Amino acid sequence: MEKEIRIALAGNPNSGKTTLFNALTGTQQYVGNWPGVTVEKKEGKVRGQKNVGVTDLPGIYSLSPYTLEEVVARNYLIDEHPDVILNIVDGTNLERNLYLTTQLAELGIPMVVALNMMDIVRKNGDKINSKELARALGCEVVEISALKNTGVDQAVAACIHAAGGRMSPQHSFSxxxxxxxxxxxxxxxxxxxxxxxxxxxxxxxxxxxxxxxxxxxxxxxxxxxxxxxxxxxxxxxxxxxxxxxxxxxxxxxxxxxxxxxKKNKSRMTTSDKIDQIVTNRWLALPIFGVIMFLVYWIAMGPFGSFLTDWTNDTLGAEWLVEGSRSLLEGWGAAPWLVGLISDGIVNGVGAVLGFVPQMLVLFLMLCILEDCGYMARIAFIMDRIFRRFGLSGKSFIPMLVGTGCGVPGVMASRTIENERDRRMTVMTTCFIPCGAKMPIIGLIAGALFGGSAWVSTSAYFIGVAAIIVSGIMLKKTKMFAGDPAPFVMELPSYHVPSVGNVLRGTWERGWSFIKRAGTVILLSSVIIWFLSSFGTVNGKFGMVDNLAEDETLWTVEYQQKVADRMGVTYSEDEAVNEVTPMDDSILADIGSTVDFVFEPLGFGRWKTTVATVTGLVAKEEVVSTFGVLYGKDTDADDWDDEGSVIWNNVEEDFNNMSGGHGKLAAFAFMIFNLLCAPCFAAMGAIKREMNSGKWTAFAIAYMCLFAYAIALITYQIGLLFVGSTQVIGLIAAFALLACIVYMLFRPYKEANKLTVR
Amino acid sequence: MKTLRDAAVGETVHVVKLHGEGAVKRRIMDMGLTKGTEVYVRKVAPLGDPVEVNLRGYELSIRKADAEMVEVK
Missing domain, CATH: 1.10.287.1770 (Helix Hairpins)
Known part of the structure; x- marks a missing residue:
């Protein structure tokens, strides 16, 4: 068998590397990550060649030891020793692109230079003598246009020809x-x-x-x-x-x-003329605002919500959940199996997959922004604000998208090149109140604050403040302070986005999310479903809903016992009876066991605890759990009629559990639920973007601890103001506050060395 | 000492020397800001930082704090 030839594709960012890779491999490619880091790794087989594989290196400007991408690339070239380097060089930006070429030439690996964008060079009337260039560099130079797919086959042939040969750099130093x-x-x-x-x-x-x-x-x-x-x-x-x-x-x-x-020495190209308007001192911000509004409006506005609502309510709830239920029941499947599949798996995963169409729309627009060159301008415009919090100018997009849904928000962070900035963005994006957190805010505002608008305003304020405070604190921690973050960025020329690149990029992101939904989210949904549906009713273990239908188990005396245990009222009158079968579920047991954790925050009761836990499936579950626990048989549609009943119950319970300071306790509850670990879907997205169990755990633990600290500080210091101090809690609150203030003002120095294994 | 930070928008300057050290300095050099390079200051971002410069036929965005490390004439 012939030996396989491995081509390493190397070149500057924006040199058309992705386009060339796609042209080389067609559909035969595998997208993953380089081991241990979040830098994307693509591999594939060259089209029409049996034994030629190509590895796409990260886009780099140099082989310095200072940026992660460069270290990943040079380690691959030195340690894996590919048979040939295909160095893609942007013909319209020859001088800076050749800088990397001179470094690649020293590695002792045979090299072929693919001179890309030759169609544009010719159109501009410029001339590159590639024969002379080949002589000067000491390797073959092939003129190509990756976008128009010309010269690509010749480049592959040159690579195969060069493999096995030697490369000796022609340049010398002084x-x-x-x-x-x-x-x-x-x-x-x-x-x-x-x-x-x-x-x-x-x-x-x-x-x-x-x-x-x-x-x-x-x-x-x-x-x-x-x-x-x-x-x-x-x-x-x-x-x-x-x-x-x-x-x-x-x-x-x-x-x-x-x-x-070069034909004309004039400095103004078409791209420059566009840029003169788009990043103009006065027009840049309004134009930026309009573009962001459009992105948001198309993805999250009427069209996007229509897509999500349709997939969730019609496709998900009606067709899949009900469909699978009647199908399974028709087959005579056991009730627990029907529940597991329809309510657990189909419902849980379906709720997540419901986002997919909307996410594809959003990713499509982000890919267009990136491909046409505007994304770099966003970083240019917003850098000044965001870098203070250890974020990148490009963090603006994840945050904006995060107001709609945290999942695509987290995934939108993919466009941030710098790993440190990206991790920071991933960790803080979910602090922004997303669409699913709105019902929580609505519930708290409605039940305890007379529907006051300042509650939701304050929620946004708290979210933004959480990002700023976290950014400043985290950038000083060991986990983040380790790596340098130079911000010297190329502003690539504008060009019309390529349909192929945009569609492929959109699909790659969407697909990676779907795969995630199939694993982590599936498992989590099954666990929560199990915990909330199973339990022990009157000494018998099983599905609580089924057991409660058995009148020999679900007796009046037993219901009274449950009512006593759970601190609710039992009544023969159905409308007032607060005992539900869910009170006997394992989840309720766990809730009653761990609810003391929330005691210092003012809401240490099992109902609030269980609602918080179910919020992990999806944040709107917090409200539907409240509906189940505080109102009898309340469907979401009946909220308007029964809302006031539930609101009264909620208000009463918050007052009970906090010794009459229901507003404070409810506000602390809201803060905790806004800031703590997001839903499983968002956690899955975080895992995907962090590409590391350690970082994911760190991110989620940080969110929970931060949420706990802020809720504690709010509740305890609030108590101080209303004159009912809890000494220990207050001391803890002041200690935490002091910690945060110290972290905010602690001096620090940015590192100069990249730390990688 | 005049630095790239002080250069006015629309001005063309030449790099004399790079100060500072380590990652940021290397990055600036890698992007082509080396001794003798001609740099045209294109514009300042709407919020006053960073600046956009043109050198070696392409556009580069650089923060003012980093531009201060580039001595020009």
Whole structure:
């Protein structure tokens, strides 16, 4: 069998790498992540070739040790040693793109340069002499247009031809540097294969900490080469890293002179003219506002809600849940099986999958924004505000989308390149009150605050404040302070988005969410369903609803006992009877066991605890659980009629559990439910974006603790103002407040070194 | 010492030297802001930071705090 050839696709961001990868592989590609990090990894087989595989490296500008993408790329190239590097170079931005080329050439791996966007270069009337370029670089140069799919086959043929050969970099450095490099190769690199010596020598010259660590040179050798480096630095009056970078660009300028002719020197291209308006000092913000409104309005407005409502209510609830129920009942399946499948799995997963159409619409628009070049401008416009909180200008979109639904909000963070900013965004996006949290706010406002509008206003205020406070605190913690976050960003030229890229990007994101719904969310739904449907009724274990139909078990005396245990009223009058079969479920048992946890927050009762737990399935469940627990047989549709009854019950209960301070307790309850762990769907999205169990756990634990702290502070200090202090609680509240204030004002310094294994 | 931060919008300057060290400095250099490079200051973002500059035929966005590390003339 022939040996498989592995091509590594390397190039700058915005050089058309994704388009070329898609053109190379067609539909045969696998999207994943690089091990241990959230950097996307794509692999595929080259179309029409039996034994040629291609790996898409992250888009990078350099092979420095400072950004995660660059470290991932260079580790792959050095450790996995692909057979050939296909370096894609944007012909319209030749000078900066060739900078990476000069570094790739030193790795000792055969290389082919694909000169992309040649159609645009020609259209502009510019000329690139690719033969001359090939001679200067010492490798084959193929002119292509990835978008128009021209020259791609020739590039593949050139790669196959080059594989197995040798690559020796043609460029040299100035005298003192060459001298030092020769010394380094001789003193430290005798065990390194000949073709890789240049790469290691240059990296040692730059004092690259990752390479130094890897080679683990003895101190004597290190001191020896350090003398060579210092001699060169002294002679050229600059530090080693700057010397190398400068000389690379000087060398490139030399090549460009010989093979590139620009037609007109004028600075204004079409893209510049668009940008002059779009990021204009006065027009930028209004235009930004209009675009964001459109994105929001299309995805979350009437059209988006129609899609979600239809999939949830019609497709999900009527067709799938009821359909599967009648189908299963028709087959004579056991009631518990019908419940498990229809109410547990289909209902739980269906509630999540109901978001899919709306999410696809949203992702489609985000892909368009990204592909056309506007996303980078959003970062440019919003950077000033967001970087103060350790976020990126691009965090604005996840937050905006998060007001509709946290799930696509979290997933929209994919466009943030910097891993640190992205993690921070993922952790804080769910603080924004999403659509499903609105009913909670409505319930609390209606039941205890006479429907006052300031309750929902304050909810948004609390959400935004939580993001700001968390951002400032978290960026100083060990988990975040470790990595540098340089913000020197290219503003790519605007271009018409490619239909293929946009559709493919939309589908990739949507599909990864669907897969998640099939695993984590499925399991969680089943567990919650089990806990809330099963329990022990009058000494007999089973499905509580079924057992309650058995009048020998669900007797009047037994119901009275349950009423006493749960602190509710039993009455023969159906309308007043508050005992429900759910009181006997395992979930209610757990609720009554752990409800003391919420005692310091003012709502330490099993009903509020259970409502909070069911909120994990979907936040609107909090309200429907209240409906079940506080009103008899209340369907969501009857809220208007029975709402006041439930509201009265809720108000009374909040007053009871908090010693007459129902408003405070209810407000604390609302804060906790707004800020604590989001629903399973959002947690699934967080897991997907973090790509790490540790980070997911950290994010969710942080949200819960933060929610607990803020609710505690609010309730306890509130009690102080109404003159009914709980000493221990108050001390805890002030201690937490002091901690938060300390974290906010603690000085810190941004790191200069990237820490990766 | 004049830095890129002080350069007015519409002005064309040349890089003299890069100050500072580590990740940010390397990143700035990697993006092509090296000794002798011609830089055209295109505009300032609506909120006053960052700035957009044109160099080596492309557009770059750089924060004022980082632009301060670039000595120009």
């Amino acid at each position: 005298g003192p540097v060459d001298h030092a490099l020769a010394h380094i190769e001789e003193a430290a690199l005798d065990r390194i294969p000949e073709e890789e010596k240049r790469w290691y020598a240059v990296k040692l010259f730059e004092r690259d900490d990752k390479v130094l660590e890897k080679l683990a040179l003895p101190d004597s050798v290190r001191n020896h080469i350090e003398q060579d480096i210092q001699a060169a630095e002294k002679e050229l009056d600059d530090d080693a890293e700057s010397i190398i970078t400068n000389e690379r660009y000087v060398y490139i300028a030399g090549i460009i002179k010989g093979c590139y002719q």
